[in-house]
Amino acid sequence: QAQYEESGGALVQPGGSLRLSCPASIPTFSSKTMGWFRQAPGQVRAEVARINWNGMSTDYTDSVKGRFTISRDNAKNTLYLEMHSLKPEDTGTYYCNTVPVVGGDWGLGTQVTVSS
Numbered sequence: 032q033a034q035y036e037e038s039g040g041a042l043v044q045p046g047g048s049l050r051l052s053c054p055a056s057i058p059t060f061s062s063k064t065m066g067w068f069r070q071a072p073g074q075v076r077a078e079v080a081r082i083n084w085n086g087m088s089t090d091y092t093d094s095v096k097g098r099f100t101i102s103r104d105n106a107k108n109t110l111y112l113e114m115h116s117l118k119p120e121d122t123g124t125y126y127c128n129t130v131p132v133v134g135g136d137w138g139l140g141t142q143v144t145v146s147s
Contacts, residue, residue: 033057035127035138042144043117051112051141053127061105066130067112070140071123080112081130094120117145 034056039049057063066081080091080101089101100113110127124140 033136037125037127037138037141040141040143044147045118045145047117048115051125053110055108060108064130065110066128067101068126069123119145121145
């Protein structure tokens with residue numbers, strides 16, 4: 032059973048920055064494409080960024096391009112998300128998981144709230 036422990040969320044003002052972390056207890060982490068997902072209030076959970084197994088390929092949803100950076104440390108089985116120039120519409124609960132998601136295991140997520 033996969034386990035994800037997202038952390039790093041906080042209440043920040045517009046224009047602020049945060050770094051999210053996600054240690055992942057999956058035996059094949061270093062071979063998996065991983066992603067960050069966001070669930071905004073009243074909306075379905077959606078992917079915002081993904082990174083391939085060795086970190087050489089990344090992709091972002093249009094709304095976060097140029098502001099968010101996804102990275103990984105395979106030696107630590109950990110996924111990261113650097114977020115800059117945060118906007119109120121970035122508010123939500125952030126989760127990490129494999130891409131595609133398999134098995135339906137999710138962590139508790141970490142809450143990011145962007146508000147003045």
